[in-house]
Amino acid sequence: MHTELEQVVAEVGKVVKGKDEVIRKVLAAVLAGGHVLLEDIPGVGKTTLAMALGKAMDLEYRRMQFTPDVLPSDIVGFTMYNSGTGGFEYKQGAVFCNLFLADELNRTSSKTQSALLEVMEEGKVTVDGVTHLLPRPFTVIATENPFGSSGTQLLPDSQLDRFLICLNMGYPSHEAALDILKGSSERNLEKVRSVLSAERLLELRAQAETLHVEENIFEYLARLTEATREDSRIELGVSPRGGIALLKMARAAALLRGGDYVVPEDILWVIEDVWRCRIHLSAKAKAEGLRAEDMILELTERIHAV
Numbered sequence: 001m002h003t004e005l006e007q008v009v010a011e012v013g014k015v016v017k018g019k020d021e022v023i024r025k026v027l028a029a030v031l032a033g034g035h036v037l038l039e040d041i042p043g044v045g046k047t048t049l050a051m052a053l054g055k056a057m058d059l060e061y062r063r064m065q066f067t068p069d070v071l072p073s074d075i076v077g078f079t080m081y082n083s084g085t086g087g088f089e090y091k092q093g094a095v096f097c098n099l100f101l102a103d104e105l106n107r108t109s110s111k112t113q114s115a116l117l118e119v120m121e122e123g124k125v126t127v128d129g130v131t132h133l134l135p136r137p138f139t140v141i142a143t144e145n146p147f148g149s150s151g152t153q154l155l156p157d158s159q160l161d162r163f164l165i166c167l168n169m170g171y172p173s174h175e176a177a178l179d180i181l182k183g184s185s186e187r188n189l190e191k192v193r194s195v196l197s198a199e200r201l202l203e204l205r206a207q208a209e210t211l212h213v214e215e216n217i218f219e220y221l222a223r224l225t226e227a228t229r230e231d232s233r234i235e236l237g238v239s240p241r242g243g244i245a246l247l248k249m250a251r252a253a254a255l256l257r258g259g260d261y262v263v264p265e266d267i268l269w270v271i272e273d274v275w276r277c278r279i280h281l282s283a284k285a286k287a288e289g290l291r292a293e294d295m296i297l298e299l300t301e302r303i304h305a306v
Helices: 003-013 020-031 046-056 072-076 110-122 174-181 184-191 198-209 215-230 240-256 264-275 283-287 292-302
Strands: 036-039 061-065 077-082 087-092 099-103 124-127 130-133 139-144 165-167 234-236
Touching: 003 020, 003 046, 003 198, 020 036, 020 046, 020 139, 020 165, 020 198, 020 240, 020 264, 036 046, 046 061, 046 099, 046 139, 046 184, 072 077, 072 110, 072 124, 077 124, 087 130, 110 124, 110 139, 165 264, 198 240, 215 240, 215 264, 215 292, 240 264, 264 292
Parallel strands: 036 139, 036 165, 061 099, 099 139
Antiparallel strands: 077 087, 124 130
C-alpha cells in the first residue's frame, strides 16, 4: 500500500469499523477525481465515513441534508440586490468547499438534483450567466436510501453517470458492532488526525492520471465495455464515459496499492462498483432474477486480459 494513503485509511478506520475495503474504494475515487454514491439503509455509517475522510485529508467539507424543500439556489448560490452599493452581489451556495456531502440525495426534487450536474462534471457553477469556479480539489460524496424507502425517488441516469462509483456499506461485523454499541466510534471521531493535505492530494491525483497503462490493458478495457453492448440480456450497456471511468478508477487503484502501472487485478477490484449503476438489464433478465452484478461477474470470468 502507498504509505500516505494507508495512513488516511487507518485514520478513517478509527471511526468506520471493519470497512477498510469500502474506505479504500472511496479514497481511490477521490484520487481519480471522481464522485461517490453510497447507497444503503440509514444508520450504517455513510455520513460518518464522508466526514472522517474529509478530516483525515484536511479538506473543507460541508454537509447538506437533502429534503423536498431544498432549492437549487441553496446548492449553487444566488445573486441579491445590495441597497448599500446599488448593485447585485453573488452569495455562494453550499458546494463551495473541497468535500460536499449530499445526504439522502434521492429525497429531494429532480430540479434540485439536476443543479448538481454542472457542479459535478465541470467543477463550477453558473448563476445569472456568471460562472464561478469551485475550490480544488472538489469531490461530492452523496448518500441515498434504497428506492422504495419512504420519501425516495429514483435518481435519473444522467445524475448516476456523474458518479464514478456506487458503493454499498453493508452491516458491520460482530466485532465492529460491539465497538459501535460501546460508543468507541463516536468518541474516536474527534481523534481522526489530518495526515494528508489538500495540496498533496492534488499531486497524488495528477500522479494517478498519468500512471502507465500497457496496450493490452486498453484492449482488455475495450473488450469488456463492448461486451456489455452485445449481450441481449443487457438493455443499456456501458457508454464510452463508463469505460473512461473504469480506467480512471483502475489507475487510482494501482496508485493506492503502491504500483507504477495498471494490472488486470486493479480493474477487477473496482469494475463492479463503477459499472453497477451503468448497466440496465432487459425486462426478461430481471424476471429471471439477474442483477447487474451477476452480468459483470460473468463478463470478467469470460473475458481475460491477453
